[in-house]
Amino acid sequence: MKHHLNPRMASLVLVFGIFFTLSCSTFNTSKESAESLFQQNNYQKALQAVDRELEDNPDNPELLLLKGQILKQYAVNNYLPEQRKSVYQNFRNTLLQTTYSESAHQNTADSLLVSAWRFEQSSGVELLQQDESQSFDQHFERVIAHFDNATEIIPDSIVTYNLKATTYYRHGNLADAIATLEGIEEAGMTRPPETCEKLAYLYLEAGQVDESIWIYESLAENNPDMEIYHQGLVNSYILGNRHEEAVGKLNELIERYPNRMQYREAHATERYYLLRRDLEEQINEPSADPVSADDAQSVVNELNQISDTFREVDQSLPSSEERQQRIASFLVNSAAILEQLSQVTENEDAAETLRSHSEDQLNASIGYWQSLYDSNSDQTAYARSLVDVYKKLGMESEAELLEQQINF
Numbered sequence: 001m002k003h004h005l006n007p008r009m010a011s012l013v014l015v016f017g018i019f020f021t022l023s024c025s026t027f028n029t030s031k032e033s034a035e036s037l038f039q040q041n042n043y044q045k046a047l048q049a050v051d052r053e054l055e056d057n058p059d060n061p062e063l064l065l066l067k068g069q070i071l072k073q074y075a076v077n078n079y080l081p082e083q084r085k086s087v088y089q090n091f092r093n094t095l096l097q098t099t100y101s102e103s104a105h106q107n108t109a110d111s112l113l114v115s116a117w118r119f120e121q122s123s124g125v126e127l128l129q130q131d132e133s134q135s136f137d138q139h140f141e142r143v144i145a146h147f148d149n150a151t152e153i154i155p156d157s158i159v160t161y162n163l164k165a166t167t168y169y170r171h172g173n174l175a176d177a178i179a180t181l182e183g184i185e186e187a188g189m190t191r192p193p194e195t196c197e198k199l200a201y202l203y204l205e206a207g208q209v210d211e212s213i214w215i216y217e218s219l220a221e222n223n224p225d226m227e228i229y230h231q232g233l234v235n236s237y238i239l240g241n242r243h244e245e246a247v248g249k250l251n252e253l254i255e256r257y258p259n260r261m262q263y264r265e266a267h268a269t270e271r272y273y274l275l276r277r278d279l280e281e282q283i284n285e286p287s288a289d290p291v292s293a294d295d296a297q298s299v300v301n302e303l304n305q306i307s308d309t310f311r312e313v314d315q316s317l318p319s320s321e322e323r324q325q326r327i328a329s330f331l332v333n334s335a336a337i338l339e340q341l342s343q344v345t346e347n348e349d350a351a352e353t354l355r356s357h358s359e360d361q362l363n364a365s366i367g368y369w370q371s372l373y374d375s376n377s378d379q380t381a382y383a384r385s386l387v388d389v390y391k392k393l394g395m396e397s398e399a400e401l402l403e404q405q406i407n408f
Contacts, residue, residue: 043074061098061105068095068112081145088152120150143167178202209240246270261313268309283340296350300357328368335361362389
């Protein structure tokens with residue numbers, strides 16, 4: 001028996017079939033077109049094509065990954081580094097939509113993010129590592145743009161913040177370097193200790209000493225075996241005029257590292273600073289308690305200990321012009337402060353002790369000034385310092401002979 005379709009029904013079936021066929025054809029062609037355009041490096045049209053397809057399938061992970069691939073190449077090939085931020089925002093947001101997809105899709109999305117982040121960061125590092133200052137200044141803005149792009153892609157990359165801060169610091173933008181590292185916590189992340197130490201150093205260089213001390217104290221307390229943090233704390237105490245605390249911290253370091261001559265030298269320097277400060281107060285305040293013979297001897301003993309430390313350091317380390325000059329100046333300055341103190345001391349025994357040790361200090365400085373002048377005969381300042389010492393000690397013939405040599 002023949003079955004005849006109702007003409008109207010046949011017409012509906014035909015129309016529906018054509019519509020269905022065209023819909024499937026459009027879907028396949030659009031997807032293939034996006035992939036094809038992507039393979040042809042026509043990223044703008046590929047992006048338009050995949051966006052059209054996502055209108056109907058917004059949660060399709062494969063389309064989202066394809067869009068991510070397109071955006072990654074689109075950013076690099078169609079824009080300068082300084083112009084890529086909005087594209088990378090789209091790139092990251094697109095890939096984050098695959099969060100609840102299968103693990104394979106998530107892994108691919110993560111891989112794309114890391115790949116783009118690594119490209120931007122390595123591009124910035126490559127320019128940053130160029131040694132020529134002229135080239136560095138020329139590419140400074142581009143280096144910053146690369147690091148900004150990297151943090152746009154992966155916002156919680158601490159290493160990128162550090163690199164960006166280093167770039168600003170090398171360029172002389174101290175405030176921007178500080179702001180970059182401060183921005184880590186402002187973005188809701190925790191700075192690791194090494195980044196905290198970097199920020200503390202920048203604060204110190206910027207004169208924000210209290211902020212530096214606060215960080216170094218926290219670092220030293222939480223990382224007792226990290227010597228560099230204790231060193232930084234000593235420096236911040238000294239620059240913050242907290243010399244008593246510097247001496248206390250140096251005592252700890254000397255006990256822990258008895259062979260570190262730099263700690264012994266810094267400790268002696270700080271002790272002398274505090275002693276001189278106290279002596280100047282006594283000199284400038286006549287109403288202060290009079291200096292007894294025991295007080296004078298105590299001052300002499302303290303200065304002897306400081307002098308011995310300086311000599312020990314000088315003998316233990318390679319010869320240094322700067323160190324010898326520092327010791328010679330210390331001996332002359334301490335002699336001067338002792339002489340001034342002796343003049344306001346009513347106790348004659350105390351005054352005699354102070355004057356005698358003042359001469360001892362001047363005599364001890366002669367060898368250092370002589371060595372400095374012999375090694376640097378063009379530096380007449382050393383010779384003139386030696387002439388001054390000779391005159392203070394009443395060694396007129398030595399002073400006259402040396403002055404003749406200088407003026408010859």
